[in-house]
Amino acid sequence: MRRERLRRLLPYLLIVAVVGGLIVxxxxxxxxxxxxxxxxxxxxxxxxxxxxxxxxxxSQTARDLSNLRQRNEELEAENARLLLEIVRLREIEVEAAxxxxxxxxxxxxxxxDIQGAHIVGLVIGRDPSxxxxxxxxxxxxxxxxxxxxxVVTNRGxxxxxxxxxxxxxxxxxITDVSSSVNAITQSTRAxxxxxxxxxxxxxxxxxPQADTISIGDTVFTSGLGGNFPRQILIGQITAVExxxxxxxxxxxxQPTVDFNHLEMVLVITDxxxxxx
Amino acid sequence: MTIYLLVPLLAVVGLLQATVVSRVTIWGxxxxxxxxxxxxxxxxxxxxxxxxxxFVAGIIVDLFSGAPFGxxxxxxxxxxxxxxxxxxxxxxxxxxxxxxxxxxxxVYDLLFLFMVxxxxxxxxxTVQTVEWSGSLVRVIGPSAVVNALLGLLILGVMRxxxxxxxxxxxxxxxx
Numbered sequence: 001m002r003r004e005r006l007r008r009l010l011p012y013l014l015i016v017a018v019v020g021g022l023i024v025x026x027x028x029x030x031x032x033x034x035x036x037x038x039x040x041x042x043x044x045x046x047x048x049x050x051x052x053x054x055x056x057x058x059s060q061t062a063r064d065l066s067n068l069r070q071r072n073e074e075l076e077a078e079n080a081r082l083l084l085e086i087v088r089l090r091e092i093e094v095e096a097a098x099x100x101x102x103x104x105x106x107x108x109x110x111x112x113d114i115q116g117a118h119i120v121g122l123v124i125g126r127d128p129s130x131x132x133x134x135x136x137x138x139x140x141x142x143x144x145x146x147x148x149x150x151v152v153t154n155r156g157x158x159x160x161x162x163x164x165x166x167x168x169x170x171x172x173x174i175t176d177v178s179s180s181v182n183a184i185t186q187s188t189r190a191x192x193x194x195x196x197x198x199x200x201x202x203x204x205x206x207x208p209q210a211d212t213i214s215i216g217d218t219v220f221t222s223g224l225g226g227n228f229p230r231q232i233l234i235g236q237i238t239a240v241e242x243x244x245x246x247x248x249x250x251x252x253x254q255p256t257v258d259f260n261h262l263e264m265v266l267v268i269t270d271x272x273x274x275x276x
Numbered sequence: 277m278t279i280y281l282l283v284p285l286l287a288v289v290g291l292l293q294a295t296v297v298s299r300v301t302i303w304g305x306x307x308x309x310x311x312x313x314x315x316x317x318x319x320x321x322x323x324x325x326x327x328x329x330x331f332v333a334g335i336i337v338d339l340f341s342g343a344p345f346g347x348x349x350x351x352x353x354x355x356x357x358x359x360x361x362x363x364x365x366x367x368x369x370x371x372x373x374x375x376x377x378x379x380x381x382x383v384y385d386l387l388f389l390f391m392v393x394x395x396x397x398x399x400x401x402t403v404q405t406v407e408w409s410g411s412l413v414r415v416i417g418p419s420a421v422v423n424a425l426l427g428l429l430i431l432g433v434m435r436x437x438x439x440x441x442x443x444x445x446x447x448x449x450x451x
Contacts (some may be wrong), residue, residue, distance in 0.1 A: 010324055011357075014331045018349055025345045025395065034345065041291070041339055048295040126298040127341050128290065130305045130419050131389060131411060134342025135296075148399060150343040162342060162399055170342045177407050178398055196405050199304055227399075260301070 012191050035165045042168045046124040046138050053263070123262050124168075133176035133196060135262060140167045148227070148273040154234035156256040157181065157221060158265050160273075170268075174234065175200045176260055182224035183234055183253075188212045191222055194234055194253055202235060204251040213240055213251050229271045284331055289313060290336035303418040307426045308381065308444065310337050310348075314356040315427070316434035317382045323360030330356030343388070344395035351387040355380050367435070370428070377427030381420035385411070 024030050064071075125136035139145050141164050151158040151171045159179060162172040172179055175196040183194040183204055190211035192204040207213055216236045223230025239252040288307050298306050310333040318326025333356075334349030340349060359380060366372050393406045 007324070011327055012351065014327055016344065017355065021349070022395070026295050030345050034339070037339055044291055045295055045340070048291055052296050052299070076311050082319070102294045116401070125294040126339060127343070128293040128298060128308075129341055129343060129348070129388065131385060132309070132343045132392070136340075160399065172342060172374060177395065177405055178412075195405075197414070198411040219309060260299070 032163075038165045038168055042124070042136070042138070045136060046122075049122075049124045052221065070126060124263055133173040133179075133200065133259070134162065135171050135173065135265075137169045137265065139170060139267065140165045140169045142166050144203070144269050145169045146269075147266050150228050150232070150268045150271055150273075152232055153257055153262070153265050155226070155258070156235065158257055158259075158262065161267065162229070169266070173259060174202055175239070181228055181234065182222045183219050184222035185213055185237070186218040186220060188210070188217065189216070192248075193222070194219065194252070196238070200259065202253045202255055204237070204253050205248065207249045207251065209242070209247065210250055211249070213237060213249065215240060221252050227273045229268065282329070286310065286313065286329070286333045286336050290333065290340055291323045293337070294340035299346075302422050305415060305419040305422055307422050308384075308419065309430070310334075310383065311352065311355065311384050312377065312423060312427050312430040313434065314352050315359045315377065316431045317438075318356045318359030319362055319376065319431070320364075320434060320438045321360070322363040324354030326360035327353050329333075330358075331355070343392050344397070346393035347388055347395055351384050351392055354387055355384045357382070371429060374424045375433055377431075378420045378424040381423040382416060385416040385419065 021030075024033070082092040091166055121161040122138045124138045125135040125137045133180075137145075145161055145164055147161050147164055149161045151160055157174055159171045159173040159176070161169050163170040173196070174194065177196045177198055179196045181194040182191070184191050185204075188211060190207050190213045192207035194202050194204050197203050204213075204219060215237055219234045219237060221228040221230055221234060233256050235253040235257075237251045238254045240249065241251070244247040293309050297309055300306055314326060314333050317329045330352035331349060334352035337348035337352070338345045359376070360385045362376065366376050389406045389408070389411060
């Protein structure tokens with residue numbers, strides 16, 4: 001009898017629970033509950049990710065062994081070339097430092113800005129949906145991470161922190177369609193907005209028709225809008241879409257960060273984004 | 277299957293989806309295991325069970341996702357319920373099974389995008405946008421094909437599980 005009553009009521013109970021949950025989510029009361037639940041899910045996620053990484057790296061090592069000899073020879077040649085390159089770049093670095101002092105730049109290179117003020121976070125999970133591009137990190141509020149902080153790797157911009165828990169945080173990747181980054185091209189100084197595309201590429205929109213953009217040009221953050229530090233590498237232009245009847249032109253940008261193999265990232269903590 | 281088995285099973289599947297499955301991409305997309313489980317259970321056990329599985333799986337997916345909480349729960353509940361309307365009909369035809377998994381992915385992903393659009397609170401400097409046509413062509417379409425192909429395997433496994441548990445089902449999950 002009781003079971004029959006429960007059977008009849010089940011759909012209504014579930015719908016009430018969902019509607020109640022949505023109201024809680026909209027009022028912002030969900031965050032503490034999610035934080036509590038994450039205490040269970042985050043360690044599990046971290047554990048599984050580490051196991052998968054180790055298994056992946058073992059099989060990769062076995063595959064790589066056959067190519068190692070040839071690769072070693074190539075690397076030795078590359079090493080010799082790079083040593084010469086380093087000598088040349090050191091000269092340029094000294095020149096650049098002098099020029100920067102002379103021009104009294106308000107902001108120096110972002111790689112100098114983040115020295116000593118970053119947190120290394122491990123990627124422990126990805127979004128379970130194909131339509132969302134987020135990663136979960138194993139660092140959170142306790143480590144000094146806060147919402148909106150920029151996230152980078154040595155290869156360029158990754159995204160920014162969208163959610164923070166005590167010991168975890170979630171990063172909205174620049175490849176997500178809701179991400180938007182003010183950007184500038186390196187050689188022609190054309191400005192625009194880099195936004196994510198559903199297929200994981202990024203596209204630079206709102207570039208004035210009068211600006212010149214070319215395939216192969218590199219794209220950096222411009223710092224406009226105050227949400228990201230300037231001069232962080234985003235990617236390289238691979239295609240340009242231009243129609244005479246449009247106000248703006250568009251460029252497809254291939255991100256320099258390999259989002260499919262993202263393992264370790266830096267969270268920049270000394271940059272204060274402008275809250276809107 | 278009791279509720280004590282249902283929750284851990286879907287939790288493990290959700291965990292695998294967020295850590296392992298999301299790394300394995302085919303045509304730029306990865307299979308959606310929680311969706312396939314909910315759809316197949318709905319097809320086997322009817323709308324009430326589809327709704328219940330959608331509810332539990334949805335909460336677990338929402339926990340691992342950056343999308344606003346509730347987006348996956350509502351979408352999976354609807355898809356689970358609708359799949360349940362075809363209880364015991366679809367399993368008679370292989371083509372119909374493929375088509376069901378394909379359509380379920382389309383409906384689920386479109387509903388999910390709709391929920392994201394109405395529930396999201398965007399970060400400063402961003403606008404919550406949904407690229408309907410781009411998502412449909414570049415993500416939802418390939419994803420529906422991948423899910424349809426993998427769906428056959430999942431449906432087979434779930435059918436075996438259904439036979440195993442059908443006799444001993446008691447409690448909430450046996451409703």
